[in-house]
Amino acid sequence: MQLSKILAITLLGVFFIFLGKLILDDKTPSSNITGKPFPQFQQLTLDGNSISHEYFIGKKAIVNVWASWCITCLVEHPFLSERASEISIIGINYKDDKSDAVNWLNKNGNFFSTNIHDPIGNLAIDLGVTGAPESFLVIDGKIVSHVIGELNQKKWEENFAPYL
Amino acid sequence: MHPISRSFIYFSIFLSFAIFSQSQEFIFPNQEQEDRFYLLTNEIRCPKCTSGSIASSNAPIAEDLKRKVYEQIIDGKTDLEIKNFITDRYGEFADYRPSFESWNILLWIGPGIFMLIFGFLFFREQK
Numbered sequence: 040m041q042l043s044k045i046l047a048i049t050l051l052g053v054f055f056i057f058l059g060k061l062i063l064d065d066k067t068p069s070s071n072i073t074g075k076p077f078p079q080f081q082q083l084t085l086d087g088n089s090i091s092h093e094y095f096i097g098k099k100a101i102v103n104v105w106a107s108w109c110i111t112c113l114v115e116h117p118f119l120s121e122r123a124s125e126i127s128i129i130g131i132n133y134k135d136d137k138s139d140a141v142n143w144l145n146k147n148g149n150f151f152s153t154n155i156h157d158p159i160g161n162l163a164i165d166l167g168v169t170g171a172p173e174s175f176l177v178i179d180g181k182i183v184s185h186v187i188g189e190l191n192q193k194k195w196e197e198n199f200a201p202y203l
Numbered sequence: 204m205h206p207i208s209r210s211f212i213y214f215s216i217f218l219s220f221a222i223f224s225q226s227q228e229f230i231f232p233n234q235e236q237e238d239r240f241y242l243l244t245n246e247i248r249c250p251k252c253t254s255g256s257i258a259s260s261n262a263p264i265a266e267d268l269k270r271k272v273y274e275q276i277i278d279g280k281t282d283l284e285i286k287n288f289i290t291d292r293y294g295e296f297a298d299y300r301p302s303f304e305s306w307n308i309l310l311w312i313g314p315g316i317f318m319l320i321f322g323f324l325f326f327r328e329q330k
Contacts, residue, residue, distance in 0.1 A: 042324050049317070060306065071294035134263070160267050167292040169251040169264045 071167055073185050077102075077177055078165035085132055085140055085154040095180045100127040100152070101199070102175040103190070104163055106135040107143035109171040115189045116147055122195070123150035126203065130154035133163050133171045176202055229273045236276050243272050243285055246300050250293045 072078075081091045103119060105112040119128055130151040132140045137156060144154075157163055166175065169187065176184040176199045184198045231237040244258035249265040257265040257272075268289065275285045289297050301307040 042321070042328050045324060046321065049320075053313075071290065071292055160263075164267060164271060164292060167250075167294075169293075 072175075072182050075182055077180050077182055078162065080155075080162050080165065082162060083156050085130075085137060085144075085156050088153075090153065090155055092180065094129075094153075095177050097179055098127065099178050099203070100129050100176075102129045102131060102166075102177055103151075104131045104133045104166070104168050104171050104173045106133045106171045107139040108135065109133075111189050112172045113147065115172055115191065118191055118195075120148055120150045127152045129177075131162060131166075132156050133168070134158065134160045174199075178202065229269070231276075239282060240273060240276055243276075243282060244269055246298065247272070247286070247289055248297050248299050250297055256299065 077092050077095050079092045081089065084090050101119075101122065122128065128151055130153070132154050135156075135158065137158070140154070140156070144151075155162065160168075166173075166182075167185075172189060174186045174190045175182050183202050186194050186198050188194075229237075229240065231240065241258065245256045247257050247268065249255050249257045249260040249262055249268075251262045251264045252260050257268045271288070272285055275288065280288075286298060295301060295307075301310060
């Protein structure tokens with residue numbers, strides 16, 4: 040066989056191997072936290088109470104990363120409010136001023152079981168968060184599923200409903 | 204003085220302060236740590252951006268990760284420990300220098316193997 044033919048076949052083979060890998064490897068390139076235990080932390084809630092990762096042991100909850108400056112958080116707020124009757128929703132108030140966050144909750148409604156105040160974003164980094172909003176399904180202290188961006192009916196059914 | 208000239212002077216002063224404050228954001232006890240910081244922040248991909256390192260991005264998450272890299276260098280962590288900290292949270296995607304394992308091995312040694320095979324075939328055909 041001619042060298043050019045071998046070269047062409049090999050290059051095509053390599054191309055299809057990488058194309059197949061690209062199509063099959065359908066993972067979100069921004070978080071590596073799904074399937075792992077909720078990261079260890081010890082922080083204050085917006086109410087000023089202490090909270091740690093042990094809070095999630097034996098519980099099923101949605102953890103929602105939000106901020107008063109986040110427009111998309113306001114968009115998903117009514118949807119989360121509806122879900123709050125089915126499952127406990129824990130907020131992580133992300134890189135926000137405490138008084139702004141409290142005012143935002145008073146204005147828009149507070150369905151959160153509690154809100155962890157994360158003013159520097161350290162807990163969010165431990166969760167692989169890239170910005171607000173993001174949501175996690177946590178079952179017995181383990182992160183089962185993760186949604187980046189607005190949580191809506193479609194994403195709920197695809198990512199969270201199968202585990203509930 | 205012409206108002207435009209005065210505005211230009213004010214703007215220049217503002218810019219100088221902005222550049223000064225940027226360079227003073229991270230202060231290192233020695234040059235070696237500062238060099239490691241610039242190397243690492245150029246090798247860690249910004250997880251929020253389409254492409255680009257955290258060094259080249261002003262996205263809030265990139266700023267936060269630069270702060271984390273800085274803190275860990277000051278804490279005496281090794282480059283590997285810092286890279287692992289990032290990839291544990293954001294996946295292999297966040298590392299511009301992929302590890303020598305799994306599918307990545309093909310990326311590292313593939314070109315060399317192809318060169319050898321085609322070199323061998325080329326010289327055999329020449330004979």
